[in-house]
Amino acid sequence: MSARNNILRRIRALQGKPPSPTAGEREAVRAYLQTRARSPRPAADGEPATRFHERALSLASTCDDVAAAAHIPAAVADYLRKNDLPMRAVCWPAWAALDWAGSGVAVEARGARSDDLVGITGAFCAIAETGTLMMVSGAATPAAASLLPETHIAIVSRARIVRGMEEAWQLLRAEHAVMPRAVNFISGPSRTADIEQTVSLGAHGPYRVHIILVP
Amino acid sequence: MQITSMHFKARAGKKLADVKLQAALRKLQSNFVKGRADRILELDNFEDIRAAAAAIRDRALASLDVWLEEFERNATARGAVVHWAETTEEANRIVCELAAKYDVRKAVKSKSMVSEECALNDALEAAGVEVVETDLGEYILQLAHEAPSHIVAPVVHKSRDEVSDLFEEKHKLPRKTGIPDLCREAREMLRPHFLSADMGISGANFIIAETGSTLIVTNEGNGRMVTTLPRVHVAITGIEKVVPTLEDVTTLLRLLPRHGTGQSITNYVSLTTGVKGDGDLDGPQHFHIILIDAGRTKLIGSDMQAMLRCIRCGACMNHCPVYQNVGGHAYGWVYPGPMGSILTPIYAGLENALDLPNASTLCNQCGVVCPVKIPLPDLMRKLREKQFERGLKPWPERFGLALWGWAARRPVLYAALSMMGVRLLAWMGGAAKLIHNLPFGGGWSGGRDLPAPQGKTFRELYRQHKRIDRINRTQQD
Ligand code: SF4
Numbered sequence: 004m005s006a007r008n009n010i011l012r013r014i015r016a017l018q019g020k021p022p023s024p025t026a027g028e029r030e031a032v033r034a035y036l037q038t039r040a041r042s043p044r045p046a047a048d049g050e051p052a053t054r055f056h057e058r059a060l061s062l063a064s065t066c067d068d069v070a071a072a073a074h075i076p077a078a079v080a081d082y083l084r085k086n087d088l089p090m091r092a093v094c095w096p097a098w099a100a101l102d103w104a105g106s107g108v109a110v111e112a113r114g115a116r117s118d119d120l121v122g123i124t125g126a127f128c129a130i131a132e133t134g135t136l137m138m139v140s141g142a143a144t145p146a147a148a149s150l151l152p153e154t155h156i157a158i159v160s161r162a163r164i165v166r167g168m169e170e171a172w173q174l175l176r177a178e179h180a181v182m183p184r185a186v187n188f189i190s191g192p193s194r195t196a197d198i199e200q201t202v203s204l205g206a207h208g209p210y211r212v213h214i215i216l217v218p
Numbered sequence: 219m220q221i222t223s224m225h226f227k228a229r230a231g232k233k234l235a236d237v238k239l240q241a242a243l244r245k246l247q248s249n250f251v252k253g254r255a256d257r258i259l260e261l262d263n264f265e266d267i268r269a270a271a272a273a274i275r276d277r278a279l280a281s282l283d284v285w286l287e288e289f290e291r292n293a294t295a296r297g298a299v300v301h302w303a304e305t306t307e308e309a310n311r312i313v314c315e316l317a318a319k320y321d322v323r324k325a326v327k328s329k330s331m332v333s334e335e336c337a338l339n340d341a342l343e344a345a346g347v348e349v350v351e352t353d354l355g356e357y358i359l360q361l362a363h364e365a366p367s368h369i370v371a372p373v374v375h376k377s378r379d380e381v382s383d384l385f386e387e388k389h390k391l392p393r394k395t396g397i398p399d400l401c402r403e404a405r406e407m408l409r410p411h412f413l414s415a416d417m418g419i420s421g422a423n424f425i426i427a428e429t430g431s432t433l434i435v436t437n438e439g440n441g442r443m444v445t446t447l448p449r450v451h452v453a454i455t456g457i458e459k460v461v462p463t464l465e466d467v468t469t470l471l472r473l474l475p476r477h478g479t480g481q482s483i484t485n486y487v488s489l490t491t492g493v494k495g496d497g498d499l500d501g502p503q504h505f506h507i508i509l510i511d512a513g514r515t516k517l518i519g520s521d522m523q524a525m526l527r528c529i530r531c532g533a534c535m536n537h538c539p540v541y542q543n544v545g546g547h548a549y550g551w552v553y554p555g556p557m558g559s560i561l562t563p564i565y566a567g568l569e570n571a572l573d574l575p576n577a578s579t580l581c582n583q584c585g586v587v588c589p590v591k592i593p594l595p596d597l598m599r600k601l602r603e604k605q606f607e608r609g610l611k612p613w614p615e616r617f618g619l620a621l622w623g624w625a626a627r628r629p630v631l632y633a634a635l636s637m638m639g640v641r642l643l644a645w646m647g648g649a650a651k652l653i654h655n656l657p658f659g660g661g662w663s664g665g666r667d668l669p670a671p672q673g674k675t676f677r678e679l680y681r682q683h684k685r686i687d688r689i690n691r692t693q694q695d
Pocket of ligand 1: 477
């Protein structure tokens with residue numbers, strides 16, 4: 004642990020402080036953490052759901068709206084058919100009970116594999132400011148389902164569209180006692196502009212992100 | 219990474235003459251520079267956000283050790299192991315030891331400039347570990363055995379044709395020419411590596427004290443693969459990257475992608491905290507975080523501490539007229555452009571990078587665009603002073619300045635000398651009023667012409683105008 008102590012001591016010495024932090028310094032840090040002070044941010048522009056929709060489209064995601072959860076399979080089937088995609092998907096357990104067979108989609112609830120072409124997930128919440136999905140990993144919400152397949156379909160409750168990342172953290176703290184292993188913010192299909200600065204969709208992650216909004 | 223910054227002048231000359239590079243650099247300007255300008259318009263209170271971002275970074279640096287301890291405590295509580303390295307060699311040793319401990323045969327990497335500082339790939343390969351870069355740009359560079367030339371767009375110096383040739387040669391597949399096809403081919407080559415790697419190595423754009431999380435911003439999704447699929451995840455980053463809270467990092471995230479690639483947000487912002495939980499279907503079983511110093515503390519408590527606010531967005535180089543003309547390789551180490559001209563001499567030694575603090579017109583474009591308000595030209599000026607104090611300036615420069623100083627303290631002589639000089643230059647300029655070949659200034663006039671002076675010094679013109687003024691006034695009276 005000598006590297007650790009050397010680095011920490013060096014920092015303190017160079018800033019003209021005693022070798023180890025005083026109670027006052029630690030208290031100041033704790034106090035700051037407790038305030039969770041927010042900094043200035045851009046004005047909320049429009050109603051969150053509208054803003055989310057607009058921003059999501061600008062990130063090359065696509066959006067659909069359904070009136071009830073029961074309509075999700077039909078909406079998914081429609082999307083897959085229109086885009087000439089396979090009628091087969093892997094999904095999070097929460098969506099396994101929907102009547103997929105009735106819409107002609109073969110859906111399995113399990114961990115995603117590399118050869119799965121369509122992944123259906125929910126989202127922890129969605130962020131209006133940027134049109135972003137917030138995903139939180141867990142036993143029932145595995146991260147790979149939104150990553151490995153070429154098409155990611157996310158089912159998002161309209162009630163969980165929040166203004167900004169600040170509200171998303173507030174929600175996370177309220178609902179998760181500890182920070183989940185992975186928190187992923189997804190803003191459209193994966194992309195790269197490494198070759199000649201030309202944007203190409205579908206780098207390592209999905210080529211398509213389709214968002215279905217439910218009540 | 220081996221430092222070659224001492225060859226800046228020679229390299230810069232070659233880069234100026236490189237037609238392909240010049241075309242690539244022009245694209246960078248039009249995309250990233252325009253992208254930033256457009257994206258900051260989305261923030262109605264941009265300057266307030268920018269000031270808050272600088273204050274957040276300053277707050278972290280002011281109590282750096284306490285925030286780092288807080289980070290360590292929270293990360294450890296979630297099952298991560300935090301390591302500390304004073305030097306890049308130490309960091310490499312830790313990663314190699316981890317590779318041995320977990321019986322790692324293959325490691326996949328997402329882009330990490332800190333690992334470039336360390337030359338980590340070489341160390342791992344020497345230890346018998348296969349390393350695969352998975353960021354498309356870094357992957358291309360690995361195949362070509364080249365160094366990155368930009369911290370955000372590492373392969374900006376290469377054309378699509380060069381990538382086509384390289385892929386054809388290395389992948390042994392039919393040549394592709396379209397950019398989407400090239401990307402698809404790389405995706406298909408790299409996917410099996412993600413699935414078979416034992417270790418994922420990432421950097422961290424930020425580490426968050428409140429939660430003990432590391433955060434990376436990516437567009438390709440390789441960062442997510444690297445931190446999700448292999449059973450061991452190693453994150454390697456600098457001690458200065460700590461940020462107190464999730465709210466603080468949110469503010470920085472409003473600026474980083476806008477200034478980096480001209481995006482409102484990157485495709486992915488990924489926070490990883492601790493190891494795979496009970497019942498989790500994915501995530502690493504082992505998570506190690508390496509915090510490295512490697513020169514950073516040299517800035518702490520100094521008049522240059524502000525440099526540690528840097529969030530590595532690349533805006534300073536995108537907007538720098540010198541970078542725009544010579545590209546990143548000329549700078550000779552990991553970090554190019556204005557931020558590199560400050561970090562390289564400090565991390566790698568002032569004497570190894572004499573030209574870098576001088577590779578700037580001090581036009582302050584970088585200072586104007588820096589999202590965390592680092593006064594980059596001031597810092598370069600400070601480094602120049604340090605070079606001078608330590609006697610590191612070459613003798614012709616010292617002698618020239620001494621001579622100029624001597625003359626400048628003798629106004630009559632100075633006026634006479636400058637009158638002669640100006641007339642000589644005007645004569646050299648001829649009818650076109652352009653000097654193609656400046657004696658003793660070949661480096662300057664090699665790439666462009668010097669507009670010749672009009673034949674009179676400022677003081678002469680001033681005196682002349684005053685005289686005319688006086689005559690006019692007497693006539694009016
Ligand atoms: S110095 Fe400022 S502009 Fe340059 S990379 Fe760092 S944060 Fe960005």
